[in-house]
Amino acid sequence: MVQIDVVGITPHDVVKCNLYTGERCVNIYMDISDYQKLITDGFFIRDGKSTDSANVINTTHTYKKTDK
Secondary structure, three states: OOOEEEEEEEEOOOEEEEEOOOOEEEEEEEEHHHHHHHHHHOEEEEOOOOOOOOOOOEEEEOOOOOOO
């Protein structure tokens, strides 16, 4: 299982995210222009203009590994 939550944007336009892989949570960062492109592409499922009750700005679908 993989999911990414956007949890903050720094004053230097760096987007802070939590990458969830099963039971592990890893902090990752991306440039705001890459983040905006991913919103446009539909990778992130919200508009990113407000936080939810968990203080998450945006999120992805949950992707599960499939065996071939």
